[in-house]
Amino acid sequence: MTRRSSTPYKLLLAGLVAVLLVGVSLLQGQLNGQRAELGLTRITPLENAPPVLAFTTVALGSFRGLIANALWIRANELQLEGKYFEIVQLADWITKLQPTFDQVWKYQAWNMAYNISVKFSDPADRWRWVRRGIELIRDEGLRYNPNKTLLYHELAWHFQHKMGQNMDDAHLHYKQQWALEMEAALGSSRTNLAELVSATSPGLRARAEHLRTKYKLDPALMKEVDDRYGPLEWRLPEAHAIYWAVAGLKLTSADRQNKNDLRTLRRVVYQCMQQSVLHGRLLSLQPLRLEADLAKVDAANAAYEQMIANEPDIPDSFRVAHRNFLLQVVYLLNVNGQRTDADRWWSALREKYPQFVPANLSAHDYTLQRLTGGELNSLGHDRVRTIISGLIANSYASLAVDDDTRAASLEFWARSVYSSYSTNIARGQQRIALPPFPEMKEEVLQRFLAPESGVDPRVVDRLRTKLGRPAPAANAPPSP
Amino acid sequence: MQRTLAIVRLTWKAAFRFRLFWVLAGLLMLSVVALPLLIKDDGTARGFTQILLTYTLTVITALLGFSTLWLACGTLAREIEDCQMQMVVVKPVARWQVWLGKWLGLLALNATLLTLAGASVFVLLQVRAARLPADQQAILRNEVLVARAALREPLPDLDGMTEQVLKDRLKDNPVPPAEVPVVREQLRAQLAARLQVVPPNHLRRWEIDLGLRRALLRGQPLFIRTRFHVAETNLSGTYLGLWQVGVPEKTRVWREALSQAADTFHEFKIEPDLFDDTGRLTIEFINRNPMPVLFPLEDGLEVLYRDGGFGLNYVRGLATILAWMGLLAALGLAAASLLSFPVAAFVSASLLIVFLSSGTLSAVVQDGSLSAPDHETGEVRKTWIDYGLIGFYRVLLFLVNAVQAFSPVDSLSTGRSITWGQLAQAWGTCVLLMGGILGSVGAFIFSRRELAAAQGTT
Numbered sequence: 001m002t003r004r005s006s007t008p009y010k011l012l013l014a015g016l017v018a019v020l021l022v023g024v025s026l027l028q029g030q031l032n033g034q035r036a037e038l039g040l041t042r043i044t045p046l047e048n049a050p051p052v053l054a055f056t057t058v059a060l061g062s063f064r065g066l067i068a069n070a071l072w073i074r075a076n077e078l079q080l081e082g083k084y085f086e087i088v089q090l091a092d093w094i095t096k097l098q099p100t101f102d103q104v105w106k107y108q109a110w111n112m113a114y115n116i117s118v119k120f121s122d123p124a125d126r127w128r129w130v131r132r133g134i135e136l137i138r139d140e141g142l143r144y145n146p147n148k149t150l151l152y153h154e155l156a157w158h159f160q161h162k163m164g165q166n167m168d169d170a171h172l173h174y175k176q177q178w179a180l181e182m183e184a185a186l187g188s189s190r191t192n193l194a195e196l197v198s199a200t201s202p203g204l205r206a207r208a209e210h211l212r213t214k215y216k217l218d219p220a221l222m223k224e225v226d227d228r229y230g231p232l233e234w235r236l237p238e239a240h241a242i243y244w245a246v247a248g249l250k251l252t253s254a255d256r257q258n259k260n261d262l263r264t265l266r267r268v269v270y271q272c273m274q275q276s277v278l279h280g281r282l283l284s285l286q287p288l289r290l291e292a293d294l295a296k297v298d299a300a301n302a303a304y305e306q307m308i309a310n311e312p313d314i315p316d317s318f319r320v321a322h323r324n325f326l327l328q329v330v331y332l333l334n335v336n337g338q339r340t341d342a343d344r345w346w347s348a349l350r351e352k353y354p355q356f357v358p359a360n361l362s363a364h365d366y367t368l369q370r371l372t373g374g375e376l377n378s379l380g381h382d383r384v385r386t387i388i389s390g391l392i393a394n395s396y397a398s399l400a401v402d403d404d405t406r407a408a409s410l411e412f413w414a415r416s417v418y419s420s421y422s423t424n425i426a427r428g429q430q431r432i433a434l435p436p437f438p439e440m441k442e443e444v445l446q447r448f449l450a451p452e453s454g455v456d457p458r459v460v461d462r463l464r465t466k467l468g469r470p471a472p473a474a475n476a477p478p479s480p
Numbered sequence: 481m482q483r484t485l486a487i488v489r490l491t492w493k494a495a496f497r498f499r500l501f502w503v504l505a506g507l508l509m510l511s512v513v514a515l516p517l518l519i520k521d522d523g524t525a526r527g528f529t530q531i532l533l534t535y536t537l538t539v540i541t542a543l544l545g546f547s548t549l550w551l552a553c554g555t556l557a558r559e560i561e562d563c564q565m566q567m568v569v570v571k572p573v574a575r576w577q578v579w580l581g582k583w584l585g586l587l588a589l590n591a592t593l594l595t596l597a598g599a600s601v602f603v604l605l606q607v608r609a610a611r612l613p614a615d616q617q618a619i620l621r622n623e624v625l626v627a628r629a630a631l632r633e634p635l636p637d638l639d640g641m642t643e644q645v646l647k648d649r650l651k652d653n654p655v656p657p658a659e660v661p662v663v664r665e666q667l668r669a670q671l672a673a674r675l676q677v678v679p680p681n682h683l684r685r686w687e688i689d690l691g692l693r694r695a696l697l698r699g700q701p702l703f704i705r706t707r708f709h710v711a712e713t714n715l716s717g718t719y720l721g722l723w724q725v726g727v728p729e730k731t732r733v734w735r736e737a738l739s740q741a742a743d744t745f746h747e748f749k750i751e752p753d754l755f756d757d758t759g760r761l762t763i764e765f766i767n768r769n770p771m772p773v774l775f776p777l778e779d780g781l782e783v784l785y786r787d788g789g790f791g792l793n794y795v796r797g798l799a800t801i802l803a804w805m806g807l808l809a810a811l812g813l814a815a816a817s818l819l820s821f822p823v824a825a826f827v828s829a830s831l832l833i834v835f836l837s838s839g840t841l842s843a844v845v846q847d848g849s850l851s852a853p854d855h856e857t858g859e860v861r862k863t864w865i866d867y868g869l870i871g872f873y874r875v876l877l878f879l880v881n882a883v884q885a886f887s888p889v890d891s892l893s894t895g896r897s898i899t900w901g902q903l904a905q906a907w908g909t910c911v912l913l914m915g916g917i918l919g920s921v922g923a924f925i926f927s928r929r930e931l932a933a934a935q936g937t938t
Contacts, residue, residue, distance in 0.1 A: 082707070082745035085522055085531045089521070121738050121746060128523050169716055
């Protein structure tokens with residue numbers, strides 16, 4: 001046995017290793033600090049990473065780029081071939097190899113939610129991919145990049161655009177699935193967020209924890225958002241888009257460098273407020289029925305005004321958006337029977353944008369124009385008759401679901417179109433005259449009640465009950 | 481034969497003596513068990529099964545491939561360098577028999593390991609499938625754990641049609657001979673467009689002849705696999721098409737309005753028995769978009785039908801992988817017949833990497849140059865190296881494509897049938913033809929080699 005292989009020598013070496021390791025671990029923190037101070041590295045340290053990921057990113061070194069390239073190429077090739085079953089795994093590897101590169105997270109999530117989802121015909125399949133895209137940013141991207149504004153905007157955009165708007169054939173399915181999930185997650189707390197924040201009972205604590213861990217929603221921030229812009233319908237995507245935009249805004253300092261980030265996030269807020277007005281009231285989940293939520297008009301208007309105030313450099317584009325929003329509000333209020341409010345907003349619109357609103361045009365006339373799609377005198381007899389029948393049919397449909405106010409309003413507008421046409425256009429000319437209004441109403445009602453109308457028989461029965469019309473006798477002869 | 485079998489036995493013994501068999505078996509089992517725990521799927525049973533099949537079979541192929549090359553080089557080159565081979569060849573056994581025995585030994589070793597790993601994957605799939613709800617099981621049995629064959633419309637003779645039209649045109653409107661190729665090309669493009677493009681609100685009909693299969697396909701659901709392209713995109717990214725299968729008043733009819741994305745394959749199930757008594761299946765598509773859509777002639781539409789069960793298809797898939805292993809064993813042995821162990825291992829591993837880089841090879845051959853084309857002009861600047869190498873690359877690509885044409889992993893994961901004919905072709909190409917050439921060269925070199933001159937330094 002040589003001296004070098006003796007036990008004391010080995011022990012000495014082991015001791016030396018231990019001492020050096022301790023020394024390195026003590027120095028490492030100081031070295032990292034100096035690297036950051038002196039700007040010796042451009043790589044942001046990875047935060048919140050599990051040990052396997054931290055090890056992989058360090059151990060692979062520069063080879064990470066090569067592997068990531070190969071994975072990008074494979075993912076692209078598979079996508080071109082229409083093979084999507086590997087995409088989730090490849091996206092996971094690619095993002096893990098470049099965890100602090102926010103564009104990678106953004107691209108991968110967008111690819112899943114926008115490109116891959118539409119490749120499927122079944123809405124359930126599409127929803128799976130849209131949700132994957134959202135989860136990728138929310139659950140992982142933000143975990144490693146909690147200060148990247150781009151990711152907050154992208155996440156908010158998925159809620160606002162992909163789920164909230166109607167560009168995708170399956171958007172109603174997305175909204176329904178999300179609403180079902182949120183109803184289960186929020187339970188009764190969806191209208192009382194304060195109880196979630198205080199979480200006094202074990203049930204509430206569990207619910208708040210579930211929101212934090214699964215959906216990464218902080219009840220305190222939810223309440224803050226709800227107090228400021230709401231009450232919001234948290235079962236709909238717009239509320240979540242606003243939540244993530246506000247979360248991003250909180251992280252973004254208002255210096256000149258971040259102006260674009262701030263602008264895009266603020267835009268999400270006011271656009272979502274507008275969407276909430278247009279379809280922010282959830283009437284039923286199965287089937288999904290949405291309606292305009294006119295109670296949010298004031299809050300949405302305030303969001304627009306805030307945006308204009310925050311953007312003194314380019315106020316015009318936001319003013320155009322604001323003006324269009326107010327026009328929409330006037331129309332919606334009128335159609336829903338809130339004519340006094342419509343007149344109030346019309347006055348506000350005229351006061352704010354006087355050059356835009358003709359002096360002789362009233363809110364009533366404007367609504368009539370929108371309902372008919374133009375000036376009455378430019379429309380033919382048949383088109384006017386179709387518009388009136390459509391308004392009457394919608395009035396009966398509203399009546400059947402117990403929305404009496406809207407039903408009365410729609411009938412009012414049907415009568416308005418009728419009388420305006422009869423007085424100003426037909427003027428007693430039999431050639432282009434409309435049948436009497438009650439006759440038109442009866443004709444539409446008969447079509448609505450007929451078995452071949454395609455209307456749900458339960459809805460037809462409810463309307464019959466409401467109007468006191470008897471049910472048809474069994475085996476009744478067909479009407480001539 | 482007995483002599484060859486004795487060498488086979490020796491190869492096996494060496495594999496066990498060096499614990500290679502157990503290490504490989506352990507690694508294969510580990511990959512089969514660990515992969516399902518590590519991989520992320522798309523959340524569907526179908527997606528999980530597809531990715532599991534793809535990744536496990538790929539890992540098995542890669543592990544066996546590299547170990548086969550390594551072992552093939554080692555078993556011959558090391559034995560020569562360590563002078564063990566001198567003890568063998570003095571026995572009454574021909575050198576070619578030694579070579580063949582080693583190859584058969586490696587093939588048998590691979591067959592055993594492949595059976596072991598393949599059976600584990602199969603059992604794993606069956607167990608997991610059995611735990612799924614009935615509707616998911618039905619999807620798996622119909623679309624993934626099945627062997628489906630495809631039927632297409634016969635491709636039209638575009639060149640023949642073009643020549644006919646060109647002849648007629650030239651009769652009426654003669655053009656100078658120099659312009660004939662351009663006219664021909666234009667006519668061909670016009671004819672191809674007429675066959676492929678469906679203008680807005682127009683109909684495209686496919687007639688697929690099921691032939692004698694119709695008797696077997698009664699009561700069986702069929703699948704349509706389709707892909708189309710659009711010239712301009714819309715906001716939603718999907719395009720409405722009205723599909724009809726069957727002929728009204730002649731057969732049962734299936735109709736569906738589908739909003740589908742362009743540039744990707746779609747697969748949808750249609751009801752059984754929509755074909756007529758002669759086995760003709762009529763499929764119609766009405767384009768309800770403001771823009772034309774284009775169904776490529778090659779893969780625009782095909783009808784998938786059940787051709788057999790997954791089990792036998794899977795066995796054929798594994799047998800195809802075994803054919804690859806046979807080729808790799810022949811490659812390793814051929815290299816080791818001439819070269820020392822490290823050089824043989826390096827050369828054969830390099831060839832394997834070339835085999836895996838067929839994409840790059842194909843791009844080089846397509847561009848006609850090793851250097852990339854100018855991004856601005858698209859011009860390719862050729863050098864003298866290109867003239868020498870491109871031809872060689874072309875041959876190499878031909879060989880690589882000939883082997884890769886039998887990729888069973890893709891077929892198995894998408895539920896496509898691997899026929900006995902394809903299997904025979906794979907064995908014929910990989911083992912008999914390419915393996916045979918490598919084997920002949922390897923055995924010839926080994927027979928001529930002066931073994932005592934190749935002693936190692938240890």
